[in-house]
Amino acid sequence: MNGSEFHEEEVESRWEAAPAVAFVIGLQLLLALVSERKGWKLWGLPWWVWLPSVVPELVLLLPLAFRWPRRRLEQLGHRRTAAIGLLAVVSAANALALVALMGSLLSGQEKSGSELLLKGVTIWGTNVIAFGLWFWGLDRGGPVRRRAPSPPLPDFQFPQLENPQLAEPGWHPRLVDYVYLSFTNSIAFSPTDAMPLTRWAKLLMLTESGVSAITVLLVAARSVNIFK
Numbered sequence: 001m002n003g004s005e006f007h008e009e010e011v012e013s014r015w016e017a018a019p020a021v022a023f024v025i026g027l028q029l030l031l032a033l034v035s036e037r038k039g040w041k042l043w044g045l046p047w048w049v050w051l052p053s054v055v056p057e058l059v060l061l062l063p064l065a066f067r068w069p070r071r072r073l074e075q076l077g078h079r080r081t082a083a084i085g086l087l088a089v090v091s092a093a094n095a096l097a098l099v100a101l102m103g104s105l106l107s108g109q110e111k112s113g114s115e116l117l118l119k120g121v122t123i124w125g126t127n128v129i130a131f132g133l134w135f136w137g138l139d140r141g142g143p144v145r146r147r148a149p150s151p152p153l154p155d156f157q158f159p160q161l162e163n164p165q166l167a168e169p170g171w172h173p174r175l176v177d178y179v180y181l182s183f184t185n186s187i188a189f190s191p192t193d194a195m196p197l198t199r200w201a202k203l204l205m206l207t208e209s210g211v212s213a214i215t216v217l218l219v220a221a222r223s224v225n226i227f228k
Contacts, residue, residue, distance in 0.1 A: 009143045010067070016175040017133065018065035024090075024129045025057050031122045040115050042097070043104040050122070053093035060086040083137055087130060094126045098211060105222060113223045120219035124212060128186050131208040132179035138200070139173070146172055155201040156181065156194040186212035 028050045034040065035047035042049050060083065063069040101110075101119055110116045139155045140146045158177065160167035177194070184192040189209040196202045 009147060012143060012174055013064045017136065018061055020129050020133065020175065020179065021057055021061045021064060024126050025054055025061070027122045027125050028054055028057075031118055034118065038115070040112075041104075041109070042119070043100040043107070043109065045100065049100070050097070053090055053097075053126075056086045056089040056093075060090070080137070080142055083133075087134055087137065090126070091130050091134070094123060094130060095211060098123050098215060101219060102214065105219065110222070111226065113226045116219060116223035116226070120215050120223060123219075124186065124215045127208060127211050127215065128182050129179065131185070131204060132175065132182035134204055135178040135181060135201070136173075136175045138204075139178070143175075153197075155196065155198045157197055158194045182208065185209055186216075189213055 032047055032050040035042075035050065040047060063082070101116075101123065104110050105116070135156065136143065141152045145151050154161060156173070156178075158173055160171045160173075164171070173194075181191065181194045185205050185208055189212065191205065196205050
C-alpha cells in the first residue's frame, strides 16, 4: 500500500467511522439522561442501563479518531481483531437492550409512546451504525486490505464494481456506502443495491434484518398506538 492509499484509509477512519460511533454514543447518552430525568426504566432496570455499552464504544472510538492508538494496534497486529471484538460487544449489548425492551413491552410496563419511541430509535440507530461498521470492517478484509494491489474477493457486490463505467477509475466502497447498505437493509429487510456474496455477509444481513424487524414492526407500531 502506498502513502496516498494509507492516508485515504486514515481519513476514512477519522472523519467517517469515528463520527458514526460518536453518533451512537450521543443517542445512548441522550436516552440515559432523559430516562434519569423522567424516571424511565427498562424492564424494571434503572436509567443507567443504557450506559455500559458506551464503554466499549468509547474504546472503539479511540483508534478510529486518533492516530497513535491506531498505529500501536497495527504494530501489534491486533487492530482488526480489537475492532471486531468491540463491535461484537456493542451488537450483543444492543441485542440485550432489545430483549429487555420487548420484555418491558410484553409485561405492560411501557405506557408512554414518546418513551418507547425514543428507546426504539436508539436501538434501531445503534443497529444500523453497528452493522454498517461490521460490513465496512469485514468486506474484502477491511479498509486496509481493500486498497492493497491484490485484495481478497468481495463479500458485497456493489453496482460500481459490476459496472466500472458507472464510477470513477479506482472506485472502492467507503463507510458511507456500507452504512447506506445497512440502513436500507434495516428498512426494506433485504439488500437494495449491494448484494451479499459470502455466507458471513448473508448471515450478518439476516441478523440485522431480524433485529430491525422486531424494533420497527413491533416497538414502533406499539409506540404509535399508545402515543401520548
